[in-house]
Amino acid sequence: MITLYHSPQTRSSSIVWLLEELQVPYETRVVGFRRFDGTGAKDPANPHPHGKVPALTDGGDTLFESSAIALYLTDKYRTVRMGPQAGEKGRDEYLSWLAYRPGVMEPALLCRRFGIQHVYGAMGWAPADEVEEALNAHLKGRNYFLGDDFSALDILLGGGIHFMLQAKMMAETPMLKDYTARITARPAFAKMMAA
Numbered sequence: 001m002i003t004l005y006h007s008p009q010t011r012s013s014s015i016v017w018l019l020e021e022l023q024v025p026y027e028t029r030v031v032g033f034r035r036f037d038g039t040g041a042k043d044p045a046n047p048h049p050h051g052k053v054p055a056l057t058d059g060g061d062t063l064f065e066s067s068a069i070a071l072y073l074t075d076k077y078r079t080v081r082m083g084p085q086a087g088e089k090g091r092d093e094y095l096s097w098l099a100y101r102p103g104v105m106e107p108a109l110l111c112r113r114f115g116i117q118h119v120y121g122a123m124g125w126a127p128a129d130e131v132e133e134a135l136n137a138h139l140k141g142r143n144y145f146l147g148d149d150f151s152a153l154d155i156l157l158g159g160g161i162h163f164m165l166q167a168k169m170m171a172e173t174p175m176l177k178d179y180t181a182r183i184t185a186r187p188a189f190a191k192m193m194a195a
């Protein structure tokens, strides 16, 4: 049985959404974590090395980091196709954008939010305005990150864009508005929100 170490309204909600899309049985174990406002503490029940959410166990496997969890789940559970497998068309884009979310998109937008100046050649990500341009350019003319096929990218990056727009951490463009309306209209998104 899959166990998701989770806290509502955090990054682990993306994994709830993904599990709902995949239609695989899972249980959630709600754990505490260190919150932005200084409250909360690491929960010893959580296998994440830093006590962050999400973490996930599946039989003898233990995963942490949202992108790694998403890749593991979409490779292993294939009843619903949520990402191209190794050797399939689109795998290059799939892996690249999965890594882009925690490696580039999040740090860039968070640095801007907290007034941290970008340092070329030192920071492993790009400045936030360039990230916004890249995301808008990539999604132009596409329904989803991979074109016509909804995938885990639309949960990890699309869900992140949805959050960043709501939090006014990204500029809303008509295209991003349409895109996030499209992905959040899915029944699995509603199930995640209800949970």
Ligand SMILES: N[C@@H](CCC(=O)N[C@@H](CS)C(=O)NCC(=O)O)C(=O)O
Binding pocket: 009, 010, 011, 012, 033, 034, 035, 050, 051, 052, 053, 054, 064, 065, 066, 067, 102
């Ligand atoms: N890079 C991680 C980030 C996970 C993360 O920072 N989650 C937040 C909740 S949204 C957390 O657990 N924070 C607690 C802490 O930083 O100790 C991922 O994408 O899974």
